[in-house]
Amino acid sequence: MTGTVEDAVTGTPPGLDAHLVVEREAFRLDVRLRVAPGEVLALLGPNGAGKTTALRALAGLTPLTGGRLQLDGVPLDEPGRRRRVAPERRPVGVIFQDYLLFPHLSALDNVAFGPRCQGVPKARARAEAAELLARMGLSDHAGVKPRQLSGGQAQRVALARALATGPRMLLLDEPLAALDAGARLDVRAELRRHLAAFEAVAVLVTHDPLDAMVLADRLVVIEHGTVVQEGTPAEIARRPRTDYVARLVGLNLYRGRAEGHEVAIGPELALATAEKLSGPVFVAFPPSAVALHRTRPESSARNAWRAVITGMESHGDQIRVALTGEAGGLPLAADLTTVAVAELGLETGTPVWASVKAAQTHAYPA
Incomplete structure (x- = not known):
């Protein structure tokens, strides 16, 4: 039986209420999402985590095998x-990663396409499309074909086309991935402004933490088809709960057991922390907090252990040094200046001492 968008469930709060279950031979997605009108939610996760499957399920392109999907109280998928x-027939607008603008149509007709398919008269559809393009700052490009648009302009046309049908949910699949680094900064800020003005539900999929932090009000991190963490960007950045999230926000993360100001990470390694806790905890600190030495440090840092350099790469204006600790094999990342790397004579395989001050760690319940 096919449902209709008129079948609203009375008393249900507006917005997205979904339990997405998609089962395949070697993969299962099981994710619950709630998004209020006016809220921007970002789905983050490594490749193969299930982000795109979730987005396709929300769009109706991948049927659910279990769970349910409601938008503004209207059941859209209930297996x-x-x-x-x-x-x-869903009130959903989608912006695909490559935008998928119709190459034979002008920007104006690309935007007018959706309303025309809904039966809106041609003159009215084109007038509404012109108004949307004006809001995007593209009035001068209304008659231009997609191949003549820059990446940023094409992205704005794709956004206008998605908004033209008055969707109650806007889905964005890696919306900035097709842009070069030079255009990304400006377009990201512009997209944030347009999303802030969007009064319905917006869900974006991205693997870029900066896109997620700037564009979204709330993040949901998916790994292996399930939600491993969710919260505001600030909450996620301050308290990562998996190695993937820690790498995403640029932190070293360890799990251990706290007794007072000491956290046992392994049988031969404990970290001194600023917080006094008891029981299972996470300990996090940024790579910039790690100091490297060729001999055992005589500083006030209470945390010092032997390590071996396993790799080095440029990271902004610094060098990101990857290490493995001798005690318990503790993996570690440290950020050093190029001068410090040269003065210490560091290279892959170099044995060093790593140290972190307790005041630069952050411990919290696991």
Whole structure:
């Protein structure tokens, strides 16, 4: 049986309420999402985590095998009741990674395409499209074909086309991935402004932590088809709960057991922390907090252990040094200046001492 968008559930709060279950032979997605109108949610995760599957399920391009999907109280996909609204009948706008603008149509006609498909008269559809392009600052490009647009301009046309049908949910698949680094900064800020003005639900998929932190009000991190962490960008950055999230926000992260100001990470290694806790905890600190020495340090740092350099690469204006600790094999990242690397004579395989001050660590319950 096919549902209709008129079948609203009375008393249900507006916005997205979804339990997305998609089962395949070697993969299972099981993710719960709630997004309020006016909120921008970012789905983050490594390749193969299930982000794109979740986005396709929200768009109706991948049917659910379990769970349910409601938007503004309207059931869009309920496998248990054999109800499903076809993708083209859902009040959903999608911006694909490569934008997928129609190459034979002008920017104006690309934007007017959706309303025309909904039966809006041509003159009215083109007038509304012109107004949307004006909001995007593209009035002068209304008659231009996609191949003549820059990456940033094409992205704005794709956004206007997605908004033209008045969607109640906007889905963005890696919306800035097709842009070069030079255009990304300006377009990211512009996209944030447009999303802030969008009054319905917005969900974006990205692997770029900066895009997520700038564009989204809330983050949901997916690994292996399930949610491993969610919260505001600040909450996620301050308290990562998996190695992937820690790498994403640029932190060293360890799990151990706290007794007072000491956290046992392994059988032969403990870290002194500023916080006094008890029980299972995470300990995090930035690579910039790590100091490297060729001999055992005589500083006030209470945390010092032997390590071996396993790799080095440029990281902004510094060198990111990857290490493995001798005690318990503790992996570690340290940020050093090029001068410090040269003065210490560091290279892959070099044995060193690593140290971190307790005051630069952050411990919190696991």
